[in-house]
Amino acid sequence: MDSSFEIISDEEVQDIRAALEEGDLCTATERLSESLRDIENAPLNIAITGESGTGKSTFVNAIRGMDDEEEGSAKTGVVETTGKPTPYNHPQYPNVTVWDLPGIGTPNFAADSYLQSVDFSRYDFFIILSSERFKKNDIDLAKAVQAMNKKFYFVRSKVDSDLHASQVRRKKTFNEENVLNEIRNNCIQSLRDGDITEPQVFLLSFLELDKFDFHIMQDTLEKELPEHKRHIFLISLPNISLPVLEKKRQAFKKDIWKLSLLSGGVAAVPIPGLSVACDIGILVKAMINYKNAFGLDEKSLEKLADKFGKDVNELKSVIKSPLVIKEINKELVTTLLKSGVTGGLMIVEYAASNIPMLGSMAAGGISFGTTYWMLSGFLKEIAEDANRVLMKALESPV
């Protein structure tokens, strides 16, 4: 069995210590709940720009896990006429907004006034798209973005078309790797010629978003985002590949100790006005959140089945955890907490016993360790089921 979830890392133990030793428990828990709230509600604004026809609106949809037809999707294949940035909220995380910016293709394009007109300061970063080589307007824009101390990334879209064309035209010598390298080198060269010193270009297809450079791009964006925005960025990614699912699991795992402390820890110490019972509500909310983020809610499963032309019951048939199918409510969580005594739990309790105060904390017989163990076990099951469902969806029909 993978043991990665049953042990609290040294880093976590240190974080818990620091949180608890700073002041009294009341302040510590207030800070923790604030930090959880901030992490979930961090605003993320992503600007998508480039010439008309490069795939901006298609990307706006794909990165939100949507197709081009569903309600709330950006219109694709049409020339944009508004001249204004259009905000598109993430369907599950409304604080994540992807902005479809006006095309930059006009001959008398002026990067500075364009940036002013789209209210540049609101975005966390810019993605500049091109479906061919990057041109003067793209480069001017990148430089202007940089001058405003904002980050930009170049994305070369539609590489699926290039590959297809090459395959048709060069039947004997076709080599995917070579075609991609050629595109990459061409892009980098045109950017260098435009005095962009260390150009970074991600090759993508919005029709198959999980392919090509998507994971490199995702890693880069994650690293370069400020700490407090990384969580929302990761959990709002579409569930398109196993690495994405693993990233989400890690992002959630990081906060399990906070939830465990908040739900039960404080209650052991008599603080006027605070309930003595374990606050199951926090846990219910977190667990529903996991399920939705991994796309295991009814609506997401149906969407996935639809996308791959499968029957939703076929996808559901690979779900192993009974917890995924059951409704998550206070009763279920209480049952889980009460049945949580196993060998693995001992390890958590042992790590927790290193932390002053934590050892003695128990609300209604439910300790920090029990909650930690239950949440990480649940998260692991959810993530594994999400993996199986995705594999099933991707399976080619027999």
Ligand SMILES: Nc1nc2c(ncn2[C@@H]2O[C@H](COP(=O)(O)OP(=O)(O)O)[C@@H](O)[C@H]2O)c(=O)[nH]1
């Ligand atoms: N083959 C392929 N076509 C794409 C891709 N991205 C967009 N398209 C198509 O290119 C056309 C223009 O896309 P759209 O998103 O409307 O571009 P916009 O004008 O920049 O918003 C549409 O017909 C899309 O379906 C891609 O990655 N691969």
Ligand SMILES: [Mg+2]
């Ligand atoms: Mg458009």
